[in-house]
Amino acid sequence: MSAAKNINITLKIWRQKNAKAKGQIETYKLDNVSTASSFLEMLDQLNEQLINSKKEPVAFDHDCREGICGMCSLYINGRAHGPDTGTTTCQLHMRKFNDGDTIYIEPWRSKAFPVVKDLVVDRSAFDRIQQAGGFVSVNTSGRTIDANATPVPKHDADRAFEAAACIGCGACVATCKNGSAMLFVGAKVSQYALLPQGKVEATQRVLNMVRQMDEEGFGNCTNTGACEVECPKGISLENIARMNREYLKASII
Amino acid sequence: MKLDSKIPEGSISEKWTNHKNHLKLVAPNNRPKIDVIVVGTGLAGASAAASLGEMGYNVKAFCFQDSPRRAHSIAAQGGINAAKNYQNDGDSTYRLFYDTIKGGDYRAREANVHRLAEVSANIIDQCVAQGVPFARDYGGMLDNRSFGGTQVQRTFYAAGQTGQQLLLGAYSALSRQIGVGNVEMFNRHEMLDLVKVDGKARGIIARNLVTGELERHSAHAVIIASGGYGNVYFLSTNAMGSNVTAGWKVHKRGALFANPCFVQIHPTCIPVHGVNQSKLTLMSESLRNSGRIWVPKKKEDAEAIRAGKLKPTQLKEEDRDYFLERRYPAFGNLVPRDVASRAAKERCDEGHGIEANDTNEGVYLDFSTEIQTKGRQAAYSQGNHNPSAEEVTKLGKKWLEEKYGNLFAMYEKITDENPYETPMKIYPAVHYTMGGVWVDYNLQSTIPGCFVAGEANFSDHGANRLGASALMQGLADGYFVLPYTVSNYLADEIRTGKISTDSPEFAEAENSVKEAIDKFLSNNGTKSVDHFHKRLGLIMWNKVGMARNEKGLKEAIEEIAALKEEFYKDVYVPGSSDELNPELEKALRVADFIDLGQLMAMDALQRKESCGGHFREEYQDSEGETLRDDENFAFVGAWEYMGYDISKEVLNKEELKYEFIKIAARNYK
Numbered sequence: 001m002s003a004a005k006n007i008n009i010t011l012k013i014w015r016q017k018n019a020k021a022k023g024q025i026e027t028y029k030l031d032n033v034s035t036a037s038s039f040l041e042m043l044d045q046l047n048e049q050l051i052n053s054k055k056e057p058v059a060f061d062h063d064c065r066e067g068i069c070g071m072c073s074l075y076i077n078g079r080a081h082g083p084d085t086g087t088t089t090c091q092l093h094m095r096k097f098n099d100g101d102t103i104y105i106e107p108w109r110s111k112a113f114p115v116v117k118d119l120v121v122d123r124s125a126f127d128r129i130q131q132a133g134g135f136v137s138v139n140t141s142g143r144t145i146d147a148n149a150t151p152v153p154k155h156d157a158d159r160a161f162e163a164a165a166c167i168g169c170g171a172c173v174a175t176c177k178n179g180s181a182m183l184f185v186g187a188k189v190s191q192y193a194l195l196p197q198g199k200v201e202a203t204q205r206v207l208n209m210v211r212q213m214d215e216e217g218f219g220n221c222t223n224t225g226a227c228e229v230e231c232p233k234g235i236s237l238e239n240i241a242r243m244n245r246e247y248l249k250a251s252i253i
Numbered sequence: 254m255k256l257d258s259k260i261p262e263g264s265i266s267e268k269w270t271n272h273k274n275h276l277k278l279v280a281p282n283n284r285p286k287i288d289v290i291v292v293g294t295g296l297a298g299a300s301a302a303a304s305l306g307e308m309g310y311n312v313k314a315f316c317f318q319d320s321p322r323r324a325h326s327i328a329a330q331g332g333i334n335a336a337k338n339y340q341n342d343g344d345s346t347y348r349l350f351y352d353t354i355k356g357g358d359y360r361a362r363e364a365n366v367h368r369l370a371e372v373s374a375n376i377i378d379q380c381v382a383q384g385v386p387f388a389r390d391y392g393g394m395l396d397n398r399s400f401g402g403t404q405v406q407r408t409f410y411a412a413g414q415t416g417q418q419l420l421l422g423a424y425s426a427l428s429r430q431i432g433v434g435n436v437e438m439f440n441r442h443e444m445l446d447l448v449k450v451d452g453k454a455r456g457i458i459a460r461n462l463v464t465g466e467l468e469r470h471s472a473h474a475v476i477i478a479s480g481g482y483g484n485v486y487f488l489s490t491n492a493m494g495s496n497v498t499a500g501w502k503v504h505k506r507g508a509l510f511a512n513p514c515f516v517q518i519h520p521t522c523i524p525v526h527g528v529n530q531s532k533l534t535l536m537s538e539s540l541r542n543s544g545r546i547w548v549p550k551k552k553e554d555a556e557a558i559r560a561g562k563l564k565p566t567q568l569k570e571e572d573r574d575y576f577l578e579r580r581y582p583a584f585g586n587l588v589p590r591d592v593a594s595r596a597a598k599e600r601c602d603e604g605h606g607i608e609a610n611d612t613n614e615g616v617y618l619d620f621s622t623e624i625q626t627k628g629r630q631a632a633y634s635q636g637n638h639n640p641s642a643e644e645v646t647k648l649g650k651k652w653l654e655e656k657y658g659n660l661f662a663m664y665e666k667i668t669d670e671n672p673y674e675t676p677m678k679i680y681p682a683v684h685y686t687m688g689g690v691w692v693d694y695n696l697q698s699t700i701p702g703c704f705v706a707g708e709a710n711f712s713d714h715g716a717n718r719l720g721a722s723a724l725m726q727g728l729a730d731g732y733f734v735l736p737y738t739v740s741n742y743l744a745d746e747i748r749t750g751k752i753s754t755d756s757p758e759f760a761e762a763e764n765s766v767k768e769a770i771d772k773f774l775s776n777n778g779t780k781s782v783d784h785f786h787k788r789l790g791l792i793m794w795n796k797v798g799m800a801r802n803e804k805g806l807k808e809a810i811e812e813i814a815a816l817k818e819e820f821y822k823d824v825y826v827p828g829s830s831d832e833l834n835p836e837l838e839k840a841l842r843v844a845d846f847i848d849l850g851q852l853m854a855m856d857a858l859q860r861k862e863s864c865g866g867h868f869r870e871e872y873q874d875s876e877g878e879t880l881r882d883d884e885n886f887a888f889v890g891a892w893e894y895m896g897y898d899i900s901k902e903v904l905n906k907e908e909l910k911y912e913f914i915k916i917a918a919r920n921y922k
Binding site for chain 1: 300303304307318319320321322323324325327328337339372375376377378379380381382383384385386387388389390391392393394395411412414416417418421424425426428429431432438440463490492493494526527529530531532534535662663666667669732733736781783825827828832833835836
């Protein structure tokens with residue numbers, strides 16, 4: 001481990017009062033940032049500095065700070081979740097930056113994710129896609145069959161888990177030149193399509209989720225694969241292919 | 254106040270079944286006329302909202318995050334317990350019940366815990382039916398592992414992301430109900446007060462966090478499932494937004510707050526790196542299945558390691574002290590969390606800590622033994638009976654990656670060290686709170702119509718929660734308990750009709766919230782909210798943390814009361830009330846944390862015994878183990894709010910009776 005040191009940086013941050021206001025990039029100097037700090041701890045430090053000089057702090061989304069809740073976002077130096085791969089913004093650490101660096105921080109940019117304030121965007125479109133069909137229609141009585149009554153091949157269970165590892169952060173959409181949500185939707189469709197429990201209503205599910213996705217204003221997939229590169233959870237493009245197959249199958253039946 | 258726990262009569266294994274059979278029901282045609290509010294969308298809240306929506310009630314669910322899927326249950330790593338006995342290693346409902354009571358150091362209610370153990374198996378069935386992708390073996394059957402405080406394998410898991418998968422399962426059930434209109438979802442909304450009409454919970458005041466608008470929402474019952482209060486320590490493994498506000502507002506409106514001093518300090522977290530640290534990260538307890546915890550035997554070795562002159566991998570086997578295996582041979586590295594945490598603290602206090610930070614606090618979690626064992630097994634199963642050392646190591650690492658890959662990756666991102674090559678550095682951190690709003694067997698607080706579920710209540714874990722039991726409790730409460738007990742309450746509400754929000758009670762509650770907000774925004778102080786939160790956290794960690802004593806607790810009470818005065822006088826909150834204002838949100842939460850912190854210290858002071866996570870230095874045996882006082886302290890301590898001055902709160906006691914388990918000293922040796 002390289003020992004932690006302090007660096008001085010310049011930040012260029014998107015500031016926007018609210019959804020209707022026009023935004024602009026503002027410049028801030030921040031000194032003595034420990035390289036052991038996380039990126040969001042660096043923003044905390046900036047906000048403390050702003051508050052202490054009676055200026056308004058920068059609004060950004062975050063919660064668990066361990067890379068699983070999917071609440072943090074941020075376009076950092078032109079990349080979703082910053083320069084590291086397989087990493088959410090909250091897991092990015094300042095040791096990836098150097099003394100004297102200028103860092104650009106913007107919100108997710110997508111028609112379907114309107115800016116709420118500064119770096120905060122509205123991703124409720126994802127919730128609505130899930131509500132359209134991202135579930136198995138089983139009541140919560142607990143009176144189902146025994147959990148081991150239907151064996152699931154380990155390979156399928158593992159693939160389903162990998163798809164289900166999606167944290168719904170929206171990096172795929174933000175990074176896609178078309179603003180497509182197909183990696184997100186493909187992952188959810190795949191999780192259920194791979195499991196026997198999800199197969200019963202597979203046809204309706206994929207049709208409903210894709211319909212909602214289109215209604216929300218997300219773009220189409222042109223197979224550039226940027227989403228897979230920037231996905232902090234390494235969700236595979238195969239999930240889009242699987243969704244396309246499921247969709248085709250559902251459309252023919 | 255007389256506390257009636259409403260524990261049903263009968264033998265322990267019949268109580269819940271009999272109780273359910275006699276609870277009142279609400280007919281399907283009446284359910285859409287009844288409104289229910291659910292605050293919080295973690296495992297307990299999401300499962301409750303989904304289940305009640307599915308039954309046909311008119312449900313309104315609230316979360317402060319931008320989506321219900323982000324609630325902090327999502328960060329639970331290791332697993333969920335269930336008495337399935339799929340591994341054929343002697344597990345049963347009784348064993349899970351017994352382990353949980355014992356693990357909680359005999360400070361939980363028998364009847365509640367037995368119910369939890371009974372419904373545990375249904376949770377797994379339910380989740381599998383919902384498409385939760387649990388880990389499976391090559392036969393397609395569900396896999397299990399062990400957690401602390403047990404001698405069976407009853408923990409179901411999905412890599413190190415079990416909480417995520419379970420929450421997404423509950424979220425999918427919730428989404429289904431939102432989609433059909435049975436549940437109305439309010440994202441980015443925070444409950445800031447409970448409204449009582451004629452003594453009953455009748456609604457809440459919620460702030461729309463985007464527009465700042467204060468909203469009145471009425472209902473026939475209110476369910477609080479807002480999680481735990483670990484963030485009172487500032488640094489914890491909780492999410493940044495996790496808070497006690499919903500629970501505390503209910504407390505201020507008359508609900509008792511039980512056992513606030515019962516806090517779980519989790520043994521395996523990544524140590525603190527510096528002053529700007531915002532939170533701590535857990536390394537799952539499941540790692541203790543494979544990792545061995547040690548510190549150098551000699552202090553000079555520990556010093557050399559801290560100075561960077563010696564690497565842990567260079568230290569010979571005989572120079573390492575595997576202190577958990579040494580002190581607790583029967584359970585070894587899998588002793589309960591409170592025991593493991595105290596043992597780590599004891600070693601570090603003695604000067605054997607290995608972390609090169611201000612406190613030198615840290616111990617190793619070492620996977621090298623497991624790499625060899627599993628590597629050899631893997632080689633053997635591939636038909637290679639004479640594997641080379643490199644082959645064994647390679648296969649062993651591969652095995653580890655499959656089991657714990659995401660945890661190892663998470664560790665490396667934070668520390669910049671590779672745990673496959675060098676042992677993890679870990680230290681205890683605040684993780685879970687066993688205390689919470691007092692509830693009876695029906696999960697109803699002392700306010701009629703106000704129910705509390707999951708970590709927000711106090712009910713099932715006594716003085717220490719066993720690993721992989723929080724997920725179990727959250728889903729048990731939401732899926733399998735509240736639908737019955739809330740319906741029983743609502744059966745008397747079918748003639749009530751819609752509850753108006755134009756009443757003086759709603760106006761009074763809204764005004765009090767508005768006043769609190771206006772006071773902060775016009776305060777014009779000089780220090781940030783975080784400044785006060787960090788100071789509170791330091792008092793709590795140093796004096797109401799892993800080891801407590803009378804002197805420190807008395808000091809903490811004074812210091813927190815003084816901090817409260819200073820906070821209201823000198824806090825600076827920028828921005829306005831009619832916009833997204835995270836600083837204002839924090840100020841409102843920290844105000845409640847300060848009150849709660851003082852109450853925690855008071856509760857720890859009155860409890861003159863050591864039990865579970867509550868360790869009073871005055872009460873320990875010659876080997877440093879907890880000394881319980883069953884004669885005087887076998888009770889739930891439930892506090893009653895008496896106004897602004899927290900020191901005036903009144904303690905009520907619910908006696909704990911052990912009818913089915915013989916109360917005994919906890920022994921993991």
